[in-house]
Amino acid sequence: QKEVEQDPGPLSVPEGAIVSLNCTYSNSAFQYFMWYRQYSRKGPELLMYTYSSGNKEDGRFTAQVDKSSKYISLFIRDSQPSDSATYLCAMGVGTQGGSEKLVFGKGTKLTVNP
Amino acid sequence: DTGVSQNPRHKITKRGQNVTFRCDPISEHNRLYWYRQTLGQGPEFLTYFQNEAQLEKSRLLSDRFSAERPKGSFSTLEIQRTEQGDSAMYLCASSLKGQGQNVQFFGPGTRLTVL
Numbered sequence: 001q002k003e004v005e006q007d008p009g010p011l012s013v014p015e016g017a018i019v020s021l022n023c024t025y026s027n028s029a030f031q032y033f034m035w036y037r038q039y040s041r042k043g044p045e046l047l048m049y050t051y052s053s054g055n056k057e058d059g060r061f062t063a064q065v066d067k068s069s070k071y072i073s074l075f076i077r078d079s080q081p082s083d084s085a086t087y088l089c090a091m092g093v094g095t096q097g098g099s100e101k102l103v104f105g106k107g108t109k110l111t112v113n114p
Numbered sequence: 115d116t117g118v119s120q121n122p123r124h125k126i127t128k129r130g131q132n133v134t135f136r137c138d139p140i141s142e143h144n145r146l147y148w149y150r151q152t153l154g155q156g157p158e159f160l161t162y163f164q165n166e167a168q169l170e171k172s173r174l175l176s177d178r179f180s181a182e183r184p185k186g187s188f189s190t191l192e193i194q195r196t197e198q199g200d201s202a203m204y205l206c207a208s209s210l211k212g213q214g215q216n217v218q219f220f221g222p223g224t225r226l227t228v229l
Contacts, residue, residue: 045220094216
């Protein structure tokens with residue numbers, strides 16, 4: 001079992017739809033969680049980060065972490081064609097856990113159709 | 115531009131050749147990371163520096179790979195005797211210790227093709 005599981009999609013939605021992206025993980029030592037957006041042939045761009053259970057909102061984006069279920073989500077409201085990209089979840093254990101690396105999911109490819 | 119920069123952006127080489135990539139982190143960041151990403155996969159961690167010290171290395175970093183950060187600023191990643199399996203996007207990221215629980219900012223990547 002991989003440490004981080006993410007459905008690769010592809011996911012296709014109409015413009016204006018609410019998008020839900022999810023990851024599950026097996027390592028209970030993960031302390032902080034991030035979502036990155038990656039356009040084709042570009043580097044990942046940080047969207048959201050959090051290190052506690054609950055919700056965090058930033059504009060049209062909401063990140064949700066449920067540590068008891070080892071499940072994280074990213075919601076995109078009023079999706080736009082410019083949101084079409086691959087979305088990567090990433091997580092880490094941090095200094096207290098003995099590692100600074102991020103462990104990534106495979107990424108979910110999203111297409112928002114005008 | 116004050117983001118992470120990487121050079122070259124693309125590199126095509128023949129099997130058996132050596133290649134070197136450079137990463138310039140965000141100027142005040144003291145931590146620098148290298149990752150590798152193949153098609154359809156998320157980035158995989160290779161190694162990490164805090165200032166000039168290499169503090170963590172992945173099992174993926176075989177003895178043909180070497181990374182340096184001699185003055186705690188830019189870093190280089192060298193691959194010796196390249197193999198076709200080394201073809202991938204090599205990503206560099208940086209972060210500032212003590213800022214936001216290791217939030218890592220990525221560069222645009224160097225795409226390596228080994229023929």
